[in-house]
Amino acid sequence: MNPQEQDPAGPQEAGKATAAATQRCGVIAIVGKPNVGKSTLLNALVGQKISITSRKAQTTRHRITGIRTIGATQFIFVDTPGFQTRHAKALNRSLNKTVMGAVGDVDLVLFVVEAGRFTLGDAKVLSLLQPGVPAVLVANKLDQVHRRAELAPWLRDMQERHAFAEFVPMSAKNPKDIERLFAICGKYLPEQPWWYAEDELTDRSEKFLAGETVREKLFRLTGEELPYTSTVVVDKFEEEPSPQHGRFVKIAATIVVERDSHKAMVIGDKGERLKRIGTETRVELEKLLGAKVFIELWVKVRAGWADDEARVRSFGYE
């Protein structure tokens, strides 16, 4: 079953809880050395990777990867860039204040290891955990442990390494375990109103956000002059790994306007305005996506496109 489709509390139960129970909301970081199953876990917890355009102060230091609201509790999962990488070099680079800050600033840390194992790589990540922030030990890939009895001494060993708040032997691929993990995490999130709407961030891709950001800059920088029928189509949104930046995103977008005069307005004197739209979009998206961004903008005239149903569909509107 797709983990996104299920709600641990059951849809009706969840609805009731929302109305009755006190809201909880908090930030959770998933950390661990490469290959322990962080991405698998994150995908099971939040489904499709999503980033958001939050202007709320609490979240600016984090890169949000997804939000789930279950019952009265809102779980906000964040990326801790240095921990997410496959490269040992980058892991060392991550030993800096930013990452430490990110991990120290959350309500809960899920420290992921392979059940029954603990290597130097795990130890490095563990050493970055901040005192004062509860950490749950996720002993992942339990399905690969054939002799469960051997886990007991290992768990005792782990207990000595760090004052974990809980131990959760589980498999990120098992939906029942994911349900259990949600229930455990919920207890550690503070009672406070949700930061986001219940259904927020469920269907917004980064590509969509890129288009919205161009649109926002376009309308802000052209003022009232530009008719609302102008739109933005994201033609390309490609991500490439980059040794320098961790993440590198190439975007090409077309601003579609109805008249030549509008095109001139968007481009501006010597291309000045279009350049500014591009720069402001890039700066914002770099923060939002936690990536180096390269953006190419085009302006096209499509007279009457807003009235032309087939064309509207081809621009991605249903």
Ligand SMILES: Nc1nc2c(ncn2[C@@H]2O[C@H](COP(=O)(O)OP(=O)(O)OP(=O)(O)O)[C@@H](O)[C@H]2O)c(=O)[nH]1
């Ligand atoms: N058997 C089993 N395999 C798992 C489980 N969780 C993850 N895996 C596998 O472990 C491998 C690594 O998982 P990822 O989710 O990519 O690990 P990661 O920690 O995100 O790795 P990096 O991206 O390198 O940091 C993949 O082949 C997964 O399919 C699990 O619970 N059981």
